[in-house]
Amino acid sequence: MKELTRPTIAHYDREAAGFRDGTRDHDVSQNYAAFLGAIEGPAPFTLLDFGCGPGRDLKYFSALGHQAVGLDGSAAFVGMASVDTGCAVLHQDFIALDLPTGHFDGVFANASLFHVPRPALPDVLTRLHRTLKPRGVLFSSNPRGDNQEGFSGERYGCYYNLETWRQLLASAGFTELHHYYRPPGLPCAQQPWLASVWRKL
Numbered sequence: 001m002k003e004l005t006r007p008t009i010a011h012y013d014r015e016a017a018g019f020r021d022g023t024r025d026h027d028v029s030q031n032y033a034a035f036l037g038a039i040e041g042p043a044p045f046t047l048l049d050f051g052c053g054p055g056r057d058l059k060y061f062s063a064l065g066h067q068a069v070g071l072d073g074s075a076a077f078v079g080m081a082s083v084d085t086g087c088a089v090l091h092q093d094f095i096a097l098d099l100p101t102g103h104f105d106g107v108f109a110n111a112s113l114f115h116v117p118r119p120a121l122p123d124v125l126t127r128l129h130r131t132l133k134p135r136g137v138l139f140s141s142n143p144r145g146d147n148q149e150g151f152s153g154e155r156y157g158c159y160y161n162l163e164t165w166r167q168l169l170a171s172a173g174f175t176e177l178h179h180y181y182r183p184p185g186l187p188c189a190q191q192p193w194l195a196s197v198w199r200k201l
């Protein structure tokens with residue numbers, strides 16, 4: 001499986017500065033609201049930004065007073081995110097996760113889980129389920145498709161439809177809270193992103 005994740009991570013390492021500049025101003029407020037709004041109990045929350053990239057969302061969560069931890073496989077992004085946010089950032093490959101049990105109120109996986117090769121996804125989802133506290137929340141947003149997977153240039157990706165995504169998450173023990181397509185305000189055919197919010201019960 002490493003032969004699929006290594007070139008993807010190497011791509012982000014090479015393109016890290018350009019990616020940071022190109023995505024710094026992306027408006028993901030709809031995703032922040034869906035994620036944080038689903039977490040129960042009093043803030044501040046303990047959050048994992050799974051595939052945090054250069055740290056835009058880590059910065060947002062920690063500015064709200066939450067205890068946010070990043071995780072990324074790209075050494076370049078780990079460096080950028082920790083310097084820019086002051087948060088702890090774990091340097092781990094998605095397919096070799098080492099996470100504490102029952103620790104996080106929420107896991108924010110924005111544009112990251114689609115890079116997990118499909119055979120590895122059940123185990124990754126089970127580990128994310130395990131690292132959440134009871135009733136913890138998983139947010140995911142991924143480019144959608146007809147369940148195809150493969151390399152697009154140097155990056156490996158899997159593109160699920162809603163039905164398959166639901167089956168995968170349910171098998172890992174998650175209950176769906178809601179989903180939506182992005183960007184907002186466009187016809188469905190022009191909304192390539194599937195965002196979904198899940199609870200560990």
Ligand SMILES: C[S@@+](CC[C@H](N)C(=O)[O-])C[C@H]1O[C@@H](n2cnc3c(N)ncnc32)[C@H](O)[C@@H]1O
Nearest residue numbers: 005012051052053072073074093094110111115
């Ligand atoms: C499309 S970027 C999204 C970054 C950030 N979440 C955002 O919304 O801007 C995908 C992220 O996943 C990370 N990534 C991809 N494959 C990975 C893997 N196998 N292990 C760890 N990180 C990986 C990349 O380094 C990158 O930061």
